[in-house]
Amino acid sequence: xxxxxxxxxxxxxxxxxxxxxxxxxxxxxxxxxxxxxxxxxxxxxxxxxxxxxxxxxxxxxxxxxxxxxxxxxxxxxxxxxxxxxxxxxxxxxxxxxxxxxxxxxxxxxxxxxxxxxxxxxxxxxxxxxxxxxxxxxxxxxxxxxxxxxxxxxxxx
Numbered sequence: 159x160x161x162x163x164x165x166x167x168x169x170x171x172x173x174x175x176x177x178x179x180x181x182x183x184x185x186x187x188x189x190x191x192x193x194x195x196x197x198x199x200x201x202x203x204x205x206x207x208x209x210x211x212x213x214x215x216x217x218x219x220x221x222x223x224x225x226x227x228x229x230x231x232x233x234x235x236x237x238x239x240x241x242x243x244x245x246x247x248x249x250x251x252x253x254x255x256x257x258x259x260x261x262x263x264x265x266x267x268x269x270x271x272x273x274x275x276x277x278x279x280x281x282x283x284x285x286x287x288x289x290x291x292x293x294x295x296x297x298x299x300x301x302x303x304x305x306x307x308x309x310x311x312x313x314x
Contacts, residue, residue: 209221273289
């Protein structure tokens with residue numbers, strides 16, 4: 159059973175509709191990976207992903223879904239539009255309130271997680287209502303960092 163199981167997972171890593179005979183090196187297959195890379199995950203989740211510094215909002219990572227949500231052509235266009243910082247993506251009228259709400263909620267929650275509704279200003283100057291699910295974590299390289307999943311809401 160153990161060898162059949164190892165062969166099964168080795169086959170899954172190669173894709174669907176396949177088979178393989180057991181080989182000793184299959185025992186060392188890391189099942190947690192199952193052939194998904196961070197890029198696969200970030201580009202295929204049904205939402206935008208943003209990572210930014212908590213101190214100044216400097217954008218450290220944005221996936222294609224966020225680039226599209228903001229109406230930008232590519233990551234370079236997005237970074238120029240956002241001036242490299244998350245606050246510039248927010249509706250100017252609600253920017254201060256949204257930032258304060260994120261800070262307050264992530265600071266007081268046991269898991270440093272917050273979910274807020276706010277509006278993103280697109281490159282075409284359209285206001286898109288979104289839900290931002292944010293978590294505050296410490297990074298050894300960047301200090302305090304916000305990780306966020308941003309999902310469009312109706313009414314935009």
